[in-house]
Amino acid sequence: MSNLLTFVSTPGGQQTQIPLTEETVVMAPSAQEPRTRLADRFVFSGFGQLTAVPHHGRTELPSSFYDELLRLRSERTSQSDFYLTVSNFGYLSGRLKHSNDAIRNAVEMDLNVMHGNPVFQGTRIPLYQIIEELADGTSLPDILEGYPSLTLEKIQTGLDFAASVVRIYDDQVSDR
Amino acid sequence: MTKFLIDENMNQKAVRTVPIEGKGFDVLFPEQGAYKGASDKAVRDIATADHRVLVSVERDFGRFGLKPEEMPDGAIWIRPTGRISQTNVGVLFEGLCKVLVQNFSSDPYNFQGKILEVYPDRVDVRTVGGVTSYPVPPSTNSN
Numbered sequence: 023m024s025n026l027l028t029f030v031s032t033p034g035g036q037q038t039q040i041p042l043t044e045e046t047v048v049m050a051p052s053a054q055e056p057r058t059r060l061a062d063r064f065v066f067s068g069f070g071q072l073t074a075v076p077h078h079g080r081t082e083l084p085s086s087f088y089d090e091l092l093r094l095r096s097e098r099t100s101q102s103d104f105y106l107t108v109s110n111f112g113y114l115s116g117r118l119k120h121s122n123d124a125i126r127n128a129v130e131m132d133l134n135v136m137h138g139n140p141v142f143q144g145t146r147i148p149l150y151q152i153i154e155e156l157a158d159g160t161s162l163p164d165i166l167e168g169y170p171s172l173t174l175e176k177i178q179t180g181l182d183f184a185a186s187v188v189r190i191y192d193d194q195v196s197d198r
Numbered sequence: 199m200t201k202f203l204i205d206e207n208m209n210q211k212a213v214r215t216v217p218i219e220g221k222g223f224d225v226l227f228p229e230q231g232a233y234k235g236a237s238d239k240a241v242r243d244i245a246t247a248d249h250r251v252l253v254s255v256e257r258d259f260g261r262f263g264l265k266p267e268e269m270p271d272g273a274i275w276i277r278p279t280g281r282i283s284q285t286n287v288g289v290l291f292e293g294l295c296k297v298l299v300q301n302f303s304s305d306p307y308n309f310q311g312k313i314l315e316v317y318p319d320r321v322d323v324r325t326v327g328g329v330t331s332y333p334v335p336p337s338t339n340s341n
Contacts, residue, residue: 143235146236
């Protein structure tokens with residue numbers, strides 16, 4: 023397990039890495055604060071497993087989540103496990119923002135549409151779903167028939183975006 | 199008559215392998231409705247307003263985050279455990295039909311107050327009273 027946690031703090035894509043220590047700090051909101059928070063407001067450490075916390079940016083979390091945090095803070099033991107799900111929404115939206123015009127005109131991301139997954143512009147069809155169709159052997163003609171909102175050109179441009187997020191861009195690596 | 203709203207993320211070719219239109223159901227596809235590219239909430243609202251059963255691929259658990267009482271006319275979440283594809287979605291639909299006919303034979307297409315979660319091996323039916331799992335019968339013509 024990595025000793026760093028990465029939080030994606032906003033849909034704009036800022037990321038924060040937090041080193042894990044033996045000390046556990048849970049910054050749960052007070053009763054007065056709104057229960058819509060960003061992931062980077064919470065720090066978990068010292069647990070054997072880490073996985074779960076807020077999702078990308080402005081998602082309102084169920085009250086039960088915060089209640090559970092508060093309970094764990096008061097009752098924490100070495101057996102307590104947190105499960106942290108870190109969304110890559112910020113990274114993907116950042117990549118999309120820096121993509122060429124063709125891609126930005128073909129792909130969009132909106133937290134209210136398909137849970138924020140990149141979709142083909144003007145549709146509710148996630149890119150990943152078409153990639154999975156292709157991976158499963160569905161032919162392009164069948165895909166076009168199965169998803170009438172798509173065109174071959176849209177699919178190709180969507181795949182261009184998908185390709186762009188699975189390559190390394192050295193110019194984005196910090197000098198630190 | 200049961201009415202369905204097919205979400206835009208459904209592979210329509212897979213949907214049409216099930217002869218729901220042939221059974222006289224009223225099925226709304228995105229091309230006929232006004233929900234292409236719409237928000238999750240808008241799609242839900244259209245389904246509710248028109249008393250339609252919402253049918254969607256829903257692998258991101260909680261995307262709609264709905265309770266059965268919030269979908270009075272019902273919803274069907276297709277949840278492949280593997281790839282979302284025409285083949286796999288078609289298999290899930292087939293399994294769903296078997297479960298409905300086998301377990302709800304008196305009124306298999308009454309989804310009121312139910313959210314059905316369709317997995318490869320089972321169908322979970324959520325109601326205000328709780329969740330009941332129904333195993334998908336094995337295919338009779340399996341290889």
